[in-house]
Amino acid sequence: MDACRCKKVDRPPVWLMRQAGRALPEYRALKEGKTFVELVRTPELAAEATLQPITRFGFDAAILFSDILIVPEAMGQAYTFRESGGVEMEFPIRTTEDVKRLDESHVPERLGYVAEALKLIKPRLDGKTALLGFAGSPWTLANYMIEGTSARESTRARGLLHEEPALFGALMEKITRGVIDALKLQIAAGVEAVQIFDSCGGLLAPSHFEQGSGRWMRSVVEAIRREVPVIVFSKGTHGCWSPLANTGANVIGLDWTVDMPRVASILPKYVAVQGNLDPILLTTRPEIVAAETLRLLRSMQGRPGYIFNLGHGVPPTAKTECIQALVDTVKAFV
Numbered sequence: 033m034d035a036c037r038c039k040k041v042d043r044p045p046v047w048l049m050r051q052a053g054r055a056l057p058e059y060r061a062l063k064e065g066k067t068f069v070e071l072v073r074t075p076e077l078a079a080e081a082t083l084q085p086i087t088r089f090g091f092d093a094a095i096l097f098s099d100i101l102i103v104p105e106a107m108g109q110a111y112t113f114r115e116s117g118g119v120e121m122e123f124p125i126r127t128t129e130d131v132k133r134l135d136e137s138h139v140p141e142r143l144g145y146v147a148e149a150l151k152l153i154k155p156r157l158d159g160k161t162a163l164l165g166f167a168g169s170p171w172t173l174a175n176y177m178i179e180g181t182s183a184r185e186s187t188r189a190r191g192l193l194h195e196e197p198a199l200f201g202a203l204m205e206k207i208t209r210g211v212i213d214a215l216k217l218q219i220a221a222g223v224e225a226v227q228i229f230d231s232c233g234g235l236l237a238p239s240h241f242e243q244g245s246g247r248w249m250r251s252v253v254e255a256i257r258r259e260v261p262v263i264v265f266s267k268g269t270h271g272c273w274s275p276l277a278n279t280g281a282n283v284i285g286l287d288w289t290v291d292m293p294r295v296a297s298i299l300p301k302y303v304a305v306q307g308n309l310d311p312i313l314l315t316t317r318p319e320i321v322a323a324e325t326l327r328l329l330r331s332m333q334g335r336p337g338y339i340f341n342l343g344h345g346v347p348p349t350a351k352t353e354c355i356q357a358l359v360d361t362v363k364a365f366v
Contacts, residue, residue, distance in 0.1 A: 044329070044340040045092040046362040047164070047306070055314075055350035058084050068113060072099050075148035082153050086161055088352070089359045093162040093225075094153060096218065098146060100168030100229060103210045104177050106142035107134045111176075124180030124188075131203050136210040140217045150221035162225065165218030169230035169266070170207040170252070171245035174200075177207070186235040193244050208248050212255045219259050227263040227285070228252060234268020246275040253280040263306060267344065273298050288343025293331045296338075304337030309358070311342045314350035318357035325361040 062080055063071060071077045081097035101111045101119065110122040125131060150163070157163055171189075176182070178189045192200045215226050228249055236244045245266070253262050257280055265285030266276055276284050277299055284299060286292055286307035296305045309328055313321050325340075332338045340362050346355070 043362065043365050044332070044338045045162075046340045046359055047091060047093040047095070054348050055346055055355070056084055056088065056352065058088070068099070069111075071097065072102065073145050075145050075152055078145075078149040079152035079156075082149070083156055086157070089355060090363075091161070091359070093164050094157060095164045095227070096146070096150060096153070096166060096223070098149075098166070100166075100173060100231075101176060102143060102146065103139065103167060103207070103214050104134075104173055106139040106214070107136050107206065107210050109134060109177055118182040119176060121176060121180045125174075125177045125203060126188075128199060128202075131199065131206065134203075134206050136206045136213065139210045139213040143214055143217055146214075147217055147221040150218060150223060154222040163223050164225050164227060164263075165215060165221075165223035166227040166229060167211045167214050167252075169228050169233065169245060169264075170204050170211055170248035171236070172230055172232040173207050173211070174203060175232045175235070177203070186232055189232075190235070190240075190244070193240065204248050208251050211252050215252065215256050216259075219256065223260065225261040225263060225282075226256065227265060228281070230264065230266035230269065233266035233272075234270070236269075238271035241269060241272040242275045245269075246272065246279060249281075250279045257282070265306070277303055283337070283339065285341065286343065292328065293335070296332065296335050301336070304339060305332075305335070306339040306341045308341070308343035311344050311347050311350070314342075314354045314358070315347055316351075316354065318351075318353050321354045321357045322361045325358050326365070329362065329365045 059081060062077065071081055078097045082094050085091060086094045105111055112120050114120050154163055175186050175189045178192060218226060230245055230249060233245050249264060256262060261282040263283040263285055264276060264279050264281035267287050269276065270290055273295060283304040283306050286295055286305060288308050288310040290308065292308045299305060309325060313324055329340065
């Protein structure tokens with residue numbers, strides 16, 4: 033975990049974001065006849081899905097196989113995946129009564145299966161591979177919960193932020209407490225760092241990022257950062273580097289659409305950076321992946337606290353030989 037504390041290392045750790053295993057044939061075999069939600073809720077299956085990419089590629093960190101929507105579900109808003117694609121929440125959050133239906137006080141006990149999975153994973157890593165937990169940011173979860181489905185444009189959530197700030201605040205306070213408890217449960221079960229995925233952060237105007245997302249992530253970070261390092265990844269949030277640094281995160285993850293060396297030079301030196309290879313490269317050819325990986329590594333050479341990663345999740349069409357080329361290139365870099 034040295035990179036999280038901005039110490040210089042011989043080479044950057046290589047971590048891939050969530051869903052690193054979904055392109056693997058062994059994952060497809062594990063999932064056959066089961067739903068994604070079944071995998072998430074069954075500790076033995078979640079543990080196996082977490083470990084498969086480590087077994088095959090030897091990443092420096094294992095990331096818990098789970099889903100960001102387990103927190104809303106534990107608060108009383110269940111979710112399913114539609115056959116046609118996308119997520120459907122049990123009911124959308126639109127009124128004060130809808131917010132009152134949510135109960136964040138039982139999140140730890142309802143997420144007991146997460147702790148069980150982590151306790152199965154930890155011994156199998158044998159102290160050689162870091163174990164990471166994660167949660168969605170309060171703003172990202174609010175988008176799904178308010179829209180009632182997969183959040184793409186965030187129209188209802190942004191509208192609630194502006195039109196009914198008191199209701200928006202009441203909802204965000206509940207979600208924030210739920211996220212904190214979910215992450216504390218993971219920390220107690222043995223994770224060595226956690227990631228907050230602000231996947232909808234870029235949907236906010238820079239002038240409203242702090243109000244809609246930044247302040248809530250800061251509350252989460254403040255509650256847990258003394259226990260483990262915290263990584264914040266806010267997709268598409270390109271005009272908000274100061275608010276992101278002000279969350280107190282140890283590490284800021286960057287997507288593939290920004291110039292990593294330039295952003296790293298803007299952020300405080302005590303904040304580590306993570307990213308930001310274009311995930312689509314994993315669907316091309318190994319020699320292309322190796323060349324682009326090497327280019328990124330060279331551009332970040334000498335910047336303490338750099339973690340090599342993708343700029344977003346692993347595409348389901350990623351090729352195993354391309355992932356292997358990425359790993360080999362990083363591990364050979366000095």
